[in-house]
Amino acid sequence: MSLLLLPFILVIIFSLTSVPAESSLSTTYYSKTCPRAQQIVLDIITSKQITSPTTAAGTLRLFFHDCMVEGCDASVLISSNIFNKAERDADINLSLPGDAFDVIVRAKTAIELECPGTVSCSDILALATRDLVSMVGGPFYQVWLGRKDGYVSKASRVELNVPKPTMGMSEIITLFTSKGFTIQETVALSGAHTIGFSHCKEFATRIFNFSKYSSVDPTLNPRFAQGLKNACANFQSKPTMSVFNDLMTPNKFDNMYYQNLPRGLGLLATDRAMIEDSRTRPFAMMYANNQTTFFEDFARAMEKLSFLGVKQGRWGEVRHRCDAFNNIKT
Numbered sequence: 001m002s003l004l005l006l007p008f009i010l011v012i013i014f015s016l017t018s019v020p021a022e023s024s025l026s027t028t029y030y031s032k033t034c035p036r037a038q039q040i041v042l043d044i045i046t047s048k049q050i051t052s053p054t055t056a057a058g059t060l061r062l063f064f065h066d067c068m069v070e071g072c073d074a075s076v077l078i079s080s081n082i083f084n085k086a087e088r089d090a091d092i093n094l095s096l097p098g099d100a101f102d103v104i105v106r107a108k109t110a111i112e113l114e115c116p117g118t119v120s121c122s123d124i125l126a127l128a129t130r131d132l133v134s135m136v137g138g139p140f141y142q143v144w145l146g147r148k149d150g151y152v153s154k155a156s157r158v159e160l161n162v163p164k165p166t167m168g169m170s171e172i173i174t175l176f177t178s179k180g181f182t183i184q185e186t187v188a189l190s191g192a193h194t195i196g197f198s199h200c201k202e203f204a205t206r207i208f209n210f211s212k213y214s215s216v217d218p219t220l221n222p223r224f225a226q227g228l229k230n231a232c233a234n235f236q237s238k239p240t241m242s243v244f245n246d247l248m249t250p251n252k253f254d255n256m257y258y259q260n261l262p263r264g265l266g267l268l269a270t271d272r273a274m275i276e277d278s279r280t281r282p283f284a285m286m287y288a289n290n291q292t293t294f295f296e297d298f299a300r301a302m303e304k305l306s307f308l309g310v311k312q313g314r315w316g317e318v319r320h321r322c323d324a325f326n327n328i329k330t
């Protein structure tokens with residue numbers, strides 16, 4: 001009898017422990033404890049984006065990196081101290097932009113004044129990202145709330161979890177698959193490069209001394225390649241030099257990223273590979289041909305991204321300030 005029941009009990013225990021985190025997040029998490037939280041985030045990001053138009057892209061990248069390393073738990077916002085080199089100071093320099101950190105700090109400060117100790121930094125980053133993406137023309141999607149902020153932020157955890165433009169498509173696919181994304185979702189998320197900048201060093205090998213046969217990557221549009229060479233001429237002495245990811249509509253969230261790819265206007269080697277590799281090409285072409293499909297898939301993939309490694313209960317805390325743990329950890 002008890003032996004017969006055992007499998008059922010195990011099944012019940014298993015299904016209880018494997019409840020996905022998103023099932024306990026909710027779109028109305030703060031409706032009683034901080035009803036104006038979403039409005040405050042929206043107000044802050046709106047004025048910040050108007051005064052600093054690079055905020056949207058910077059915040060989207062910050063959120064992506066946060067979720068890829070330790071999950072969406074605001075680990076990327078922690079500042080280093082003498083005991084701990086934090087994520088944001090990883091050696092493979094993320095060059096995460098100051099405007100993105102700034103907009104989260106501002107939103108947190110405003111929310112703390114209204115409802116102290118209630119709204120997590122990870123939820124604020126998730127909301128700010130969604131609002132900024134839609135403000136610059138991208139799709140709106142639901143953001144589930146109730147994340148706690150994490151206890152771990154280590155620079156050493158960045159290298160293996162964040163994609164680099166020097167990776168081959170197989171490596172990119174392996175990395176995104178390890179986070180639960182399909183190839184189609186990986187291509188959809190990469191459409192984020194429809195906004196924002198890249199520093200010259202991220203694509204310099206494509207335009208200087210490319211090979212012994214060609215000084216530039218022959219898959220680049222020749223006029224585009226020349227423009228990049230001019231813009232990046234002194235990049236080694238001026239490392240802040242950067243170029244729009246989407247030359248055609250740099251500040252608008254649209255499907256131009258995909259339309260650029262077959263024209264040789266993809267900036268990073270990994271962007272180019274999206275149209276070159278037979279595993280990703282069909283999706284890149286589909287999104288180039290239909291912005292509606294891209295927006296639907298991007299929105300769903302962003303929702304999925306926002307559930308990665310979510311912490312709840314005692315696995316996290318609501319930080320008082322986004323750049324420091326409540327109890328300084330070593």
Ligand code: HEM
Pocket residue numbers: 054056057058060061064094095096097163164165166172189190192193195196197198199200202242245268270
């Ligand atoms: C497919 C693999 C990816 C690679 C190799 C990659 C790599 C890069 C690199 C090297 C930059 C330039 C950073 C700089 O020079 O400051 C960049 C910028 C950016 N990335 Fe990605 N990325 C990838 C996927 C993604 C995804 C999935 C997202 C978001 C969902 C994203 C969002 C962004 C944004 C918005 C920018 C512009 C940042 C700004 O203007 O401040 N990237 N990416």
Ligand SMILES: *[C@@H]1O[C@H](CO)[C@@H](O)[C@H](O)[C@H]1NC(C)=O
Pocket residue numbers: 090091093094095096
């Ligand atoms: C990383 O970039 C920041 C500015 O974006 C710079 O201050 C810092 O020195 C860089 N760190 C390394 C290790 O290159």
Ligand SMILES: *[C@@H]1O[C@H](CO)[C@@H](O)[C@H](O)[C@H]1NC(C)=O
Pocket residue numbers: 204208209
């Ligand atoms: C390219 O090669 C030339 C000559 O070999 C060298 O002077 C130059 O510094 C190289 N440029 C880069 C960006 O590596």
Ligand SMILES: *[C@@H]1O[C@H](CO)[C@@H](O)[C@H](O)[C@H]1NC(C)=O
Pocket residue numbers: 290291292293
């Ligand atoms: C684009 O995709 C949407 C939905 O995925 C579909 O309803 C629409 O007809 C497509 N548009 C074109 C021009 O193919």
